[in-house]
Amino acid sequence: MNTPAYSGIIMNYVCTAECRHCMFASAPDCPKEYISPDMAEHLASVLEEAGTSSVHIGGGEPFMNFRALCTLIEALNRHDVGVDYIETNAFWCSEDDLVRERLKKLRGLGVTTIMVSVDPFHIEYVPLERPLRLCQIMNELEFDYFIWQDRYLRKMIRFDRTKRYTKEELERALGKNYITDTASEYGLGMNGRALAIAGNIYANRPAEELASASPCRSLLDVCHCHLDLYGNIVPSGCPGIAAEAADYLNERIDPEKYPVMARLLTGGTKALYAYAKEKGFLPSPDGYPTKCAFCYAMREFLHRTALSADLAPSCFYENMRKHVKY
Numbered sequence: 446m447n448t449p450a451y452s453g454i455i456m457n458y459v460c461t462a463e464c465r466h467c468m469f470a471s472a473p474d475c476p477k478e479y480i481s482p483d484m485a486e487h488l489a490s491v492l493e494e495a496g497t498s499s500v501h502i503g504g505g506e507p508f509m510n511f512r513a514l515c516t517l518i519e520a521l522n523r524h525d526v527g528v529d530y531i532e533t534n535a536f537w538c539s540e541d542d543l544v545r546e547r548l549k550k551l552r553g554l555g556v557t558t559i560m561v562s563v564d565p566f567h568i569e570y571v572p573l574e575r576p577l578r579l580c581q582i583m584n585e586l587e588f589d590y591f592i593w594q595d596r597y598l599r600k601m602i603r604f605d606r607t608k609r610y611t612k613e614e615l616e617r618a619l620g621k622n623y624i625t626d627t628a629s630e631y632g633l634g635m636n637g638r639a640l641a642i643a644g645n646i647y648a649n650r651p652a653e654e655l656a657s658a659s660p661c662r663s664l665l666d667v668c669h670c671h672l673d674l675y676g677n678i679v680p681s682g683c684p685g686i687a688a689e690a691a692d693y694l695n696e697r698i699d700p701e702k703y704p705v706m707a708r709l710l711t712g713g714t715k716a717l718y719a720y721a722k723e724k725g726f727l728p729s730p731d732g733y734p735t736k737c738a739f740c741y742a743m744r745e746f747l748h749r750t751a752l753s754a755d756l757a758p759s760c761f762y763e764n765m766r767k768h769v770k771y
């Protein structure tokens with residue numbers, strides 16, 4: 446069995462925000478489903494068996510259901526899996542007392558570090574006063590944290606801290622090209638909702654040119670994967686592709702059960718292209734900006750016409766369709 450390291454748990458896909466760069470295309474209208482106590486226990490035992498010593502916790506926004514978050518941490522504690530950090534956009538930090546109370550509860554469960562999201566994409570949904578309040582109280586309580594990414598805190602420090610900013614306001618404050626500039630600086634994997642940004646950075650190429658026979662080995666990069674609330678593992682960098690945790694960690698990618706993942710692993714996007722064409726897929730005559738955009742376009746088609754277990758979660762495809770038109 447492979448050992449996930451530098452990996453995370455997706456507690457929920459629903460989020461208070463709908464950021465332009467979100468890898469998992471999280472949004473407020475994703476199902477309001479959170480990790481259950483049974484699934485928390487199951488994933489913690491899978492991680493223990495695999496020899497994983499610690500994970501981070503993210504989403505979606507994990508603080509949308511604080512009780513479920515604590516239940517997950519308790520399960521990880523029972524199985525000796527530590528928490529590296531919890532990611533948050535700090536939407537919940539509207540009152541000092543609530544922030545102190547939650548941080549103290551988390552400290553009691555052994556959590557030491559929080560990752561606070563601050564950037565020109567999150568500020569469309571969360572006013573700066575919320576992450577700043579969280580950081581200030583973490584300083585006071587000597588709680589460890591890091592800001593992802595603090596360069597944007599420096600850029601936006603003079604903003605009105607009480608308001609969210611629109612795209613037009615951000616273009617005036619940060620420059621007309623702030624979306625593509627931020628995506629380039631961020632070091633984004635350019636997948637998920639960021640595929641819409643990729644179309645403004647890279648020139649389109651025809652499907653035939655993007656169909657590569659090289660296996661997509663990043664699919665089995667167990668060093669950095671995410672286990673989700675449905676018991677699946679989503680490989681790092683390939684949102685919308687999933688396998689049951691035990692199958693994935695034991696590299697049991699059966700082509701009958703996982704026709705998309707198996708083809709990408711053995712014959713790359715070329716093999717997936719042949720499969721998608723069999724099912725009726727016609728590539729866009731305009732082409733696609735990247736190999737992953739082409740891969741997404743085929744999977745989006747297959748999700749509608751030839752659904753298989755590896756095209757999950759459905760909320761990913763449903764939300765992607767609103768923003769990404771490949």
Ligand code: SF4
Nearest residue numbers: 661683709736737740
């Ligand atoms: S082409 Fe598909 S499988 Fe390969 S890295 Fe991109 S999203 Fe993942």
